[in-house]
Amino acid sequence: xxxxxxxxxxxxxxxxxxxxxxxxxxxxxxxxxxxxxxxxxxxxxxxxxxxxxxxxxxxxxxxxxxxxxxxxxxxxxxxxxxxxxxxxxxxxxxxxxxxxxxxxxxxxxxxxxxxxxxxxxxxxxxxxxxxxxxxxxxxxxxxxxxxxxxxxxxxxxxxxxxxxxxxxxxxxxxxxxxxxxxxxxxxxxxxxxxxxxxxxxxxxxxxxxxxxxxxxxxxxxxxxxxxxxxxxxxxxxxxxxxxxxxxxxxxxxxxxxxxxxxxxxxxxxxxxxxxxxxxxxxxxxxxxxxxxxxxxxxxxxxxxxxxxxxxxxxxxxxxxxxxxxxxxxxxxxxxxxxxxxxxxxxxxxxxxxxxxxxxxxxxxxxxxxxxxxxxxxxxxxxxxxxxxxxxxxxx
Amino acid sequence: xxxxxxxxxxxxxxxxxxxxxxxxxxxxxxxxxxxxxxxxxxxxxxxxxxxxxxxxxxxxxxxxxxxxxxxxxxxxxxxxxxxxxxxxxxxxxxxxxxxxxxxxxxxxxxxxxxxxxxxxxxxxxxxxxxxxxxxxxxxxxxxxxxxxxxxxxxxxxxxxxxxxxxxx
Numbered sequence: 001x002x003x004x005x006x007x008x009x010x011x012x013x014x015x016x017x018x019x020x021x022x023x024x025x026x027x028x029x030x031x032x033x034x035x036x037x038x039x040x041x042x043x044x045x046x047x048x049x050x051x052x053x054x055x056x057x058x059x060x061x062x063x064x065x066x067x068x069x070x071x072x073x074x075x076x077x078x079x080x081x082x083x084x085x086x087x088x089x090x091x092x093x094x095x096x097x098x099x100x101x102x103x104x105x106x107x108x109x110x111x112x113x114x115x116x117x118x119x120x121x122x123x124x125x126x127x128x129x130x131x132x133x134x135x136x137x138x139x140x141x142x143x144x145x146x147x148x149x150x151x152x153x154x155x156x157x158x159x160x161x162x163x164x165x166x167x168x169x170x171x172x173x174x175x176x177x178x179x180x181x182x183x184x185x186x187x188x189x190x191x192x193x194x195x196x197x198x199x200x201x202x203x204x205x206x207x208x209x210x211x212x213x214x215x216x217x218x219x220x221x222x223x224x225x226x227x228x229x230x231x232x233x234x235x236x237x238x239x240x241x242x243x244x245x246x247x248x249x250x251x252x253x254x255x256x257x258x259x260x261x262x263x264x265x266x267x268x269x270x271x272x273x274x275x276x277x278x279x280x281x282x283x284x285x286x287x288x289x290x291x292x293x294x295x296x297x298x299x300x301x302x303x304x305x306x307x308x309x310x311x312x313x314x315x316x317x318x319x320x321x322x323x324x325x326x327x328x329x330x331x332x333x334x335x336x337x338x339x340x341x342x343x344x345x346x347x348x349x350x351x352x353x354x355x356x357x358x359x360x361x362x363x364x365x366x367x368x369x370x371x372x373x374x375x376x377x378x379x380x381x382x383x384x385x386x387x388x389x390x391x392x393x394x395x
Numbered sequence: 396x397x398x399x400x401x402x403x404x405x406x407x408x409x410x411x412x413x414x415x416x417x418x419x420x421x422x423x424x425x426x427x428x429x430x431x432x433x434x435x436x437x438x439x440x441x442x443x444x445x446x447x448x449x450x451x452x453x454x455x456x457x458x459x460x461x462x463x464x465x466x467x468x469x470x471x472x473x474x475x476x477x478x479x480x481x482x483x484x485x486x487x488x489x490x491x492x493x494x495x496x497x498x499x500x501x502x503x504x505x506x507x508x509x510x511x512x513x514x515x516x517x518x519x520x521x522x523x524x525x526x527x528x529x530x531x532x533x534x535x536x537x538x539x540x541x542x543x544x545x546x547x548x549x550x551x552x553x554x555x556x557x558x559x560x561x562x563x
Contacts, residue, residue: 071529078514079538079545114424117397241450241476244503255476262479326397326423329472329483331453340454342472353539357454357472365506394529 035059039376043072047150047380050390054367054379061375066368070361073394081354086112086321087186089354094180096358097392099142101181102135102171103334109184110265111330111341113315115323116186123311124188125267130201130304131174131183132266133297137208138167139335139387140290140297147287147384148219151228156218163211166204173200187317198305205298212294219287229283233370233382236281243366247337247359248293249386252278252286259333266332271303283385290387322349336360336387356395360388398423405447405482413439418487426483433469433486437495437521440471440484444500449473449482452501455508457515461541465489467517471497493520514539 042053051072057065077096081089093108094101106128113120120128145160168178173194175183183189219225235245240253250257258275260268276292278285323345331340337359344353363386370382401422409417409429416439419430431439443449454472465487473482488494496519497504508519509528516537519525527534536543553561 071527071531074529076538076545079543083545117424242502244452244501244507246451246453257476263481324397327426327428328424329426329454329481338453340472342454342456342470344458353458355454355456355458355470357456361506362503365503 036064041379043069048383048390049146049388050393052364052383052388052390052393054383056371056376056379058376063371063374063376063379066371066379068364068367070364070390070393073390075395077395078354078356081351083350085349086323086351089351090184090186091180091182093356094182095391096356096395097139097334097336097339097360097389098179099389100135100139100335101179102131102183103139103332103339105182105184106132106266107330107332107334107339107341109186110332111328111343112186112321112323114328114330115326115343115345116317116321117324118187118315118317120188120315121312122267122309124184124313124315126270126304126308127189127193127197127313128184129267129271130197130301130308131171133300133304134167134170134201134204136297136335137294138164140294141167143290143335143384143387144215144287147381147387148225150380150384151225153219153222153225156215159211159214159218163204163208166207170197170200170204173197185314186321188312188314190314192313193308198308201301201305205302208294208298212291212298216291220291226284228378228381229287229385231280232283232374232378233385234280234282235366235370239366239369240281243369244362245337245366246362247333247335248286248289249337249363249366251276252289253281254279259331259338263331265330267304268300271300273297273300283381286385320349322347331357334359336389336392337363358392358395360386360390360392361395364388364393401427401429403427408447409439409442412442426481428483428485430485430487433465433488433492433494435495436469436484436486437497437500440497440500443473443482443484447475447482448477449475449480451476452497452503452507453481455497455504455511457511457517457539459515459539459541463487465492467515469494469511469517488517490516491518493518495520496522498522513537516540 036059039056039058042048043051053069055067056063077092093104097104141160141164145157148156171181172178175181175191235253237253237255240250256275256277273296276289278289325345325347327344329342331338339359340357342355343351346352398421401420406420416432416435421428451474453474456470458468460466467488469486471484508522511517512525513527513530550561
């Protein structure tokens with residue numbers, strides 16, 4: 001910290017507010033109360049996890065209104081889909097939620113399989129489940145590390161990335177890529193599991209049990225952590241449903257709903273796991289829910305590697321995919337929430353329409369409700385707790 | 396044909412209540428699809444939310460069929476926690492025809508409708524803040540319409556804003 005004169009920070013905020021008012025030139029912003037100001041946050045702010053721009057209306061340091069400005073990463077993937085064949089579009093979905101590419105790919109492949117009326121072989125479904133659950137752990141680890149970092153806890157980031165690296169190494173061994181994996185193919189898998197996949201997963205899971213305890217030692221009872229997360233960004237269950245929130249955000253508000261249980265896909269119906277739910281719907285509960293989800297994912301992986309059935313890994317789908325005309329909606333429980341694909345076929349090799357229902361986009365909508373009445377510093381915590389990925393928000 | 400007429404209790408209840416406003420009930424790959432009259436969409440949505448317990452609006456989007464008289468399908472994907480069931484509700488809308496906003500039924504429709512407006516130019520009547528959401532405000536045209544050419548727009552933008560020929 002350099003030397004600061006009293007009032008420096010206030011002046012900095014006020015000057016930002018003034019420019020943002022004149023720049024935008026919108027009339028509503030000239031109607032601020034005497035104590036109110038507009039603060040612009042992002043799109044280059046490190047805590048927005050990408051290029052999210054938030055306009056905050058402040059009364060002193062208290063947020064009284066907010067507006068999210070999104071679209072900086074819009075690439076028009078839904079339009080691109082209409083100009084590609086079904087197989088060609090598969091790698092594009094990895095670039096939406098780029099920290100959980102495997103989950104995106106699973107949802108897309110299963111949606112197209114439903115459209116084609118084929119089913120992936122059992123062996124493929126089990127391997128898909130293992131990789132997707134590892135991806136969930138990796139995604140949650142990234143969330144935990146950056147979320148804690150935003151709030152001021154530096155240490156968990158290094159621990160989380162250490163474990164995440166192990167998962168990415170398994171992906172790399174499996175398909176050659178670490179992030180945008182394109183691990184699955186329509187109809188099953190392209191690659192057979194490598195020889196030591198089970199051993200690698202088992203070793204990771206064995207170590208991971210004590211690693212979660214380490215994270216919890218750092219945070220769960222930490223007074224600063226409690227102070228920064230308890231009671232911050234409360235979303236009641238009725239609000240969560242009304243705003244369409246899904247995934248850990250919905251579950252932390254007390255709604256026990258997980259698509260893996262409600263409408264099982266892949267091989268989830270074969271494994272035992274619990275759905276953790278919160279009660280308060282605050283940032284702390286969302287933290288606890290995601291921590292427990294990592295434990296449950298670990299258990300699913302351990303159950304799955306015990307018995308990977310033998311057999312083919314790819315159903316007979318042919319090289320040219322022409323699904324019969326019609327439409328299908330298929331959604332999976334991605335690490336962030338309900339990831340849905342609504343695909344319309346007109347019987348040609350290219351989809352007529354692909355709609356992607358992104359969990360991050362919909363979850364971000366409850367941001368305004370969660371942030372009102374809190375301090376500016378809590379905005380960072382609330383963005384972090386929503387676990388958004390801007391690639392998916394903007395598509 | 397994979398699309399078959401659907402006739403279950405839910406369809407009968409909706410037909411009894413709304414009569415001709417239920418245009419069509421079909422099933423495609425075991426997924427129920429109800430097409431309803433566009434003008435009464437908000438009222439029917441309220442019925443689905445309160446009476447039929449479809450409390451979660453998973454998704455709201457649109458599909459463009461330019462050759463049809465009413466070119467847009469506004470598509471809602473609903474989910475019911477109580478029944479563990481999904482339902483797809485469609486409403487056909489012509490170009491420029493106003494679709495009742497569902498913001499009052501499911502607040503989540505706010506951004507989803509803005510996106511449909513942004514991409515298709517569908518106007519939602521009664522929406523509190525109908526502006527573009529993903530594209531810049533000054534964007535021309537609606538990209539997900541079938542007659543919208545990606546390359547043409549791109550080259551025009553580059554020429555106008557950068558003063559050079561696009562490399563596309």
